[in-house]
Amino acid sequence: MERKTFPTSETVDFIVVGSGSAGGIVARELALAGHSVVIMEQGPRLDAWEFEHDELKYRHLSGITNNPATNPQTFRRDESEVAVRRNSMTYARVVGGSSSHFNANFWRLHEIDFIERSVLGPIEGADLVDWPITYAELEPYYCKVEWEVGVSGLAGASPFASFHSRPYPMPHLPIKSSGVLFERGARALGLHPFPSPMAINSTVYRGRPACVQCGLCGGFACEVKAKNSSVWTVIPEAEESGNCEVRSNSYVFQIGMNDAGRATGVHYFDGDRVEQFQHARAVVVCANGSETPKLLLNSATNAQPTGLANSSDMVGRNLMLNKGGGAQARFEEPLNEYKGANVTMMLHDFYNSDPARGFYGGGGFTARSGGPLTWGQNVPEGTPTWGPEFKDYLESYTHWMNCAGHGTSLAQPTNRIDIDPDLKDDWGVSAMRVTYKDHPDDMKHAQFMVDRAVEIMDAAGAVQIVPSEVGPANGGVHLLGTCRMGDDPTTSVIDKYHRTHDVTNLFLCDGSSLPTSTRGQPTHTIEALAFRAAEHINRFAAANEI
Amino acid sequence: MEQPSPSRRQFLIAVGNLASASWIAVNWPQIASAAEHGHHGDGAGHASLTRLTVPQAAEVDAIMNLIVPGGAKPGARDAQVLYFIDNALGSFFAAQWPEFELGLAEFQSAFAAHTGSATPFSAAPEAQQVEWLHEVDETPFFLAIRRLTVLGLIALPKYGGNHEYKGWDLIGVENRHFWTSPFGFYDRDYPGFVPYPGTQPFTA
Numbered sequence: 001m002e003r004k005t006f007p008t009s010e011t012v013d014f015i016v017v018g019s020g021s022a023g024g025i026v027a028r029e030l031a032l033a034g035h036s037v038v039i040m041e042q043g044p045r046l047d048a049w050e051f052e053h054d055e056l057k058y059r060h061l062s063g064i065t066n067n068p069a070t071n072p073q074t075f076r077r078d079e080s081e082v083a084v085r086r087n088s089m090t091y092a093r094v095v096g097g098s099s100s101h102f103n104a105n106f107w108r109l110h111e112i113d114f115i116e117r118s119v120l121g122p123i124e125g126a127d128l129v130d131w132p133i134t135y136a137e138l139e140p141y142y143c144k145v146e147w148e149v150g151v152s153g154l155a156g157a158s159p160f161a162s163f164h165s166r167p168y169p170m171p172h173l174p175i176k177s178s179g180v181l182f183e184r185g186a187r188a189l190g191l192h193p194f195p196s197p198m199a200i201n202s203t204v205y206r207g208r209p210a211c212v213q214c215g216l217c218g219g220f221a222c223e224v225k226a227k228n229s230s231v232w233t234v235i236p237e238a239e240e241s242g243n244c245e246v247r248s249n250s251y252v253f254q255i256g257m258n259d260a261g262r263a264t265g266v267h268y269f270d271g272d273r274v275e276q277f278q279h280a281r282a283v284v285v286c287a288n289g290s291e292t293p294k295l296l297l298n299s300a301t302n303a304q305p306t307g308l309a310n311s312s313d314m315v316g317r318n319l320m321l322n323k324g325g326g327a328q329a330r331f332e333e334p335l336n337e338y339k340g341a342n343v344t345m346m347l348h349d350f351y352n353s354d355p356a357r358g359f360y361g362g363g364g365f366t367a368r369s370g371g372p373l374t375w376g377q378n379v380p381e382g383t384p385t386w387g388p389e390f391k392d393y394l395e396s397y398t399h400w401m402n403c404a405g406h407g408t409s410l411a412q413p414t415n416r417i418d419i420d421p422d423l424k425d426d427w428g429v430s431a432m433r434v435t436y437k438d439h440p441d442d443m444k445h446a447q448f449m450v451d452r453a454v455e456i457m458d459a460a461g462a463v464q465i466v467p468s469e470v471g472p473a474n475g476g477v478h479l480l481g482t483c484r485m486g487d488d489p490t491t492s493v494i495d496k497y498h499r500t501h502d503v504t505n506l507f508l509c510d511g512s513s514l515p516t517s518t519r520g521q522p523t524h525t526i527e528a529l530a531f532r533a534a535e536h537i538n539r540f541a542a543a544n545e546i
Numbered sequence: 547m548e549q550p551s552p553s554r555r556q557f558l559i560a561v562g563n564l565a566s567a568s569w570i571a572v573n574w575p576q577i578a579s580a581a582e583h584g585h586h587g588d589g590a591g592h593a594s595l596t597r598l599t600v601p602q603a604a605e606v607d608a609i610m611n612l613i614v615p616g617g618a619k620p621g622a623r624d625a626q627v628l629y630f631i632d633n634a635l636g637s638f639f640a641a642q643w644p645e646f647e648l649g650l651a652e653f654q655s656a657f658a659a660h661t662g663s664a665t666p667f668s669a670a671p672e673a674q675q676v677e678w679l680h681e682v683d684e685t686p687f688f689l690a691i692r693r694l695t696v697l698g699l700i701a702l703p704k705y706g707g708n709h710e711y712k713g714w715d716l717i718g719v720e721n722r723h724f725w726t727s728p729f730g731f732y733d734r735d736y737p738g739f740v741p742y743p744g745t746q747p748f749t750a
Contacts, residue, residue, distance in 0.1 A: 053723055056701040061638055154739065156747040167748045175739070177730030183739075195739050212724035333731035338719050340729045372717055376696045386613040386683060386692055387676070394699075395619060397717040398730070 005245050011279040012036040013541070015266050016286055017252045017295065020097020021523050022510045022530035023286035024230025025149075028238035029534030030284075035541065037244040038278055039235070040268055042291075043093035045248040048232070051221040055373040059219045064094040064101060070426040074433045077472070083420060088434050088475030089290040095248050096221065096231030098288065098477070099523065103218040104199040104227050105343045105366060106151050106524040108142050111135040111162045112352055113516060120353060123360050126410035126439055127318060129515050132487045132496035133532075135162050141528035146197075149527060150205045150228040153197030160192070160348040170202045172344070173211060177335035178401035179345030182367035185460030186347050193347040196366060199228040199523070200341055208232060216371065217342040250276075253429045255283055255299040255308055255506065263506045269427050282505040282546050284498075284537065286530070289319070289479030289511035293417045294432045296483070309483075309500035309508075314493050316418050318411035318484055319434070320517035321476030323442040324363065325450035326404040328380070329462035334398040337369035350452060351519065353408070361445025363407030363519040365453060372397050380466040403457050405449030406520020409473075410439040411481050438473050446470045478522050483512035497540070498533035505546050509533040595629075597636035597643065601666070602650060606631055608668035609653075609688075610695040612679055620712035622695050630698025630707030631691070642690075649687030656682070 006012050013035035016027045023039060031037045043064065057063035066087065074083035092098045112119065114131040122128065143166045145151065152170035155161075172195035175183070179195075186193040200217070201210045211226040225232040238244040249271035256264040256277060265279040285292050293316035297307040307315050346366040353362045376394060384390045420433040447470045457465050486492025489501035494513060500506045509530050511522055518525055540546045595603055607628045614622040622628075635643045657667045657678055667675060682688050698707030700717065708714065711721045728734040741747050 052702075054702055056697060056705060060697070154747045154749065156745055157739065157741060159742050159745050164748075167750045169750050171749060172739075174727035174729075175733060175736055176727065177732035180732045180736050192742055213726060213729070214723050215725070331732070334718065335730040335732060336718075337730070339725040340727065372714075372719055373697065373700045376700055376717070377693060386679065388615060388617075391614050391617075391619070391621065391716070394614065394696075394717050397719070 001240060003239055003245065004242055006036065006038055008276050008278045011265075011281060012038050013281050014038075014284055015040060015278055015280040015282075016284045017266065018097055018286040018288065018291070018510065019095045019235060019246060020092070020230060020286065020288065020510070021099040021526050023097060023284075024099070024234040024238070025527055025530035026284050026286055026509055026534045026537070027244055028234040028241075029531065030538065031238040031241040031244035033538045033541075035243060035538075037238065038280070039238075039244065039246045040250045040252045040266060040278070041095045041097070041246060041248045042251045043095065043248065045095040045231075045246065046221070048223050048225055051223045053214065053216050053220070053223075055216070055219075055371040058101065059371060059374055064092050064221060065090050066093050072423055072425060072431050074420045074423055074431065075475070076433070076435050077437045078414065079435060083433050083435070085423065088436070089417075089432065089479055090475060090477045091288045091290065091479065094221070094231075095235065095246055096229045099229040100221040100231055101219050102229075102523055103342050105346070105521050106145075106153070106197045106199045107364060107519070107521040108162065108164075109135065109138075109518055109525050110160070110351060113518065116353065116516060120355070120360065123410060123441065126360070126412055126441070128360070128410060129484070129486065129491075131515050132485055138525070138528050138532065139163070139165060141531040142524065144531045145524060145527045149199060149233050150201055150208070151197050151199050151524070152202035154195045157194035158192060158348050160351055168197060170205055172196070173198055173200060173202045173341050174213070175344045176337070176340040176369075178337055178367035178369060181331060181335070181401065181460040182345045182365075182403060182456065185456040185458070188459040189455060191347050191349045191456070193345050196343045196346040198341060198343065201226045201228065206233070211341055213340045215338045215340055215342070215369065218370070251427060251429075252287070252295060253298060253427065255285075255295065257299070257301050257303075257308070257503075261303060261503060263503055273427060282507070282537075284507040284509060286508075286510045289482045290417050290432055290434070292508055292510055292512045293482040294419065297417075297419050298430055304502065309493055309502040309506060311502050312490050312493060314413075314484060314491065316416045316482050317413045318481040319415040319417055319436060320409040320411055320478075320480040320514075321436070321473055322406060322478040322480070322517055322520045322522070323409045323438060323446045323473065324404065324406045324520060325446035325448075325453065325470055326365070326402060326468050327450060327453035327457050328400055328402050328466040328468070329457035329460070330396060330399045330464040331401070331461065332399070332463055335401050336398050337401055338372060338398070340369070342369050343367065350449075357448065359441040359444040359448075360410060361408045361441055361448065363405055363445070363449060364521070365449070365456065366404050366406065368402040368404040370402060375400065380464070403453040405446075405453055407442075407445050407449055408519055409442050409480075409517040411484070411516065412437075412439055417482050434475075436473055443470060478511065478520070480511045480514045480517055480522060483508050484515045485513050486515065497536040498529070499540075507533065507537055595632045598632045602647075603628060603632065604668040605650060605654065605666060606691065608675065609679070609691050610698075612675060613692050613695045614699060614716075619716050621716075622699055624709070625699050625707050625712040625716075626709035627695050627698035627707040630701065630705050631694045633706035634694060634697070646687075646690060649690065653682065653687055
């Protein structure tokens with residue numbers, strides 16, 4: 001197929017900034033509706049054969065993620081500190097974005113997620129809010145993700161799930177040893193584990209193969225296209241429409257604005273680091289929860305001097321990362337966790353925040369595996385870090401698993417992305433500064449999750465359990481809340497249709513849109529929001545309301 | 547989801563806090579051992595040393611051999627981790643080389659001061675080596691070389707270590723890239739998921 005290209009001089013209907021979970025879907029939906037679309041992606045476009053089973057490259061050397069050497073950031077705990085150079089926000093920098101390297105554990109939210117403020121009331125030190133939409137409004141779009149992108153699982157298996165109007169299109173993946181043990185321990189405690197929904201094909205689906213169980217999902221891009229990343233799913237379909245160009249190695253650093261307060265396109269650096277400008281009638285930013293606010297703040301104009309679409313002063317604020325806690329456990333016989341999809345069993349018994357615990361927080365648990373290179377760096381307390389006994393520990397690798405808790409982080413306006421006053425990246429673009437300090441309830445809930453994980457692994461018969469340490473957040477890969485949606489333009493950045501309150505032809509859709517932190521696995525929701533946003537943007541375009 | 551502390555940053559911290567010290571340059575008896583590894587470029591199909599000098603390589607080799615010793619299962623020396631460390635410090639960890647080199651020099655001078663002898667660490671009796679490593683195994687330099695040793699043991703052979711996948715042999719990982727269930731001991735006889743009373747799972 002010959003890929004469509006547009007000259008920069010041509011005014012396209014839409015520019016979509018970012019090619020990840022949301023960007024790919026938005027672009028496909030707009031292109032299929034007949035609009036001309038250019039997707040701008042910072043990173044390169046790689047084919048499946050170019051990805052490797054290389055844990056060092058992808059998990060330790062920024063193989064497809066933002067590189068601290070060229071894309072530096074600064075970090076501080078609060079505004080009283082001087083930020084130091086340190087990359088705390090991690091995301092993929094490749095066509096497909098973070099949908100390329102995610103674990104693909106796809107949870108829907110529950111009805112409670114959308115109305116927690118109304119149910120629980122205010123929480124001191126946090127800005128907990130209701131969503132401007134409900135689960136019922138989003139449910140059809142969850143189905144759309146499951147069927148059009150591809151999710152395997154067993155609908156209705158969890159007693160705690162909110163309603164599903166359709167089953168998953170594929171059966172769940174094979175349950176691996178960690179899942180069996182997790183289920184054994186959880187059921188012994190009266191809990192309700194169930195096969196994990198995954199955006200990974202368990203059968204041939206929409207022309208893509210079933211998972212080959214290579215074991216390298218989180219941090220890696222799928223080499224057989226069985227993990228349903230946008231680069232293998234919606235982006236090719238957008239291109240097949242003949243209306244969409246994916247412009248890789250194109251780093252958007254500023255949104256162009258005219259005197260009328262409308263977006264006119266984007267300034268970007270091409271692959272040769274030459275500055276370009278692409279004209280467009282509208283811009284949809286899907287760059288992730290850290291890059292989206294950075295782009296808006298770096299796009300300040302005389303009319304909007306504190307950053308684009310920032311009349312509320314909410315751009316970059318309320319950063320949430322999904323606090324979690326769990327335990328590592330060793331069993332008598334080998335599990336071989338390096339084989340098979342990373343997650344096959346999970347539970348939602350502790351999903352809701354329970355005021356009886358004395359703190360806010362809730363989430364899910366998964367039986368989860370990780371790569372040996374990363375595992376080998378961390379030695380349990382009491383185990384020698386070198387010598388024959390350390391070697392014995394290394395030999396036990398195949399006997400270990402993780403029971404991982406994935407939980408809430410409370411929105412706090414002081415936790416934010418803004419622009420570092422001094423630091424610039426390799427392109428000369430002002431770098432992001434991250435300010436983040438856990439809410440006390442997030443710390444308490446993380447410890448709660450550690451304690452539950454230890455109980456589950458003990459009930460499963462583990463011969464050694466290593467609880468994770470609960471400490472202050474150092475960074476994250478779920479980058480949420482920084483351009484939250486809401487009905488009130490004084491307290492939110494976008495409306496419930498993802499249009500910025502301040503700029504009529506500027507839309508945002510990614511992790512930044514989420515008003516709350518989604519309990520650990522946000523991508524399914526981000527993709528559902530993307531389908532919903534695109535539907536409304538198409539509606540606005542058809543009505544000439546952009 | 548939060549991420550673990552950045553590995554590269556940990557490395558920087560691990561190698562970044564050492565005071566400088568002079569390198570004791572002597573002709574050590576153990577050089578021959580490192581040189582044997584270092585000359586693998588002449589026909590054996592292995593890389594030569596590119597960053598470490600032969601005396602430095604002898605010291606690094608001796609330390610990593612105590613971190614993951616040989617024996618019935620492969621150790622760091624069997625997996626030729628030395629070449630990984632040399633390659634890493636000459637390429638993707640090159641920025642850390644100055645600190646690493648200073649750390650190694652500090653390690654050496656401190657060992658010499660401890661023993662009162664010019665005999666290098668790599669030429670010392672193993673009991674003395676082990677005793678000394680217990681003294682310094684919390685230092686940033688040791689943590690850095692330990693980290694590099696584990697990376698070199700398990701990372702793909704193309705980076706210089708994990709020779710013939712011997713590191714994977716040690717940890718029980720088979721060199722294949724696709725699998726079918728059952729994967730491990732506990733899922734061999736898994737009977738399948740049993741629904742809970744009151745739930746109605748449904749499939750396509």
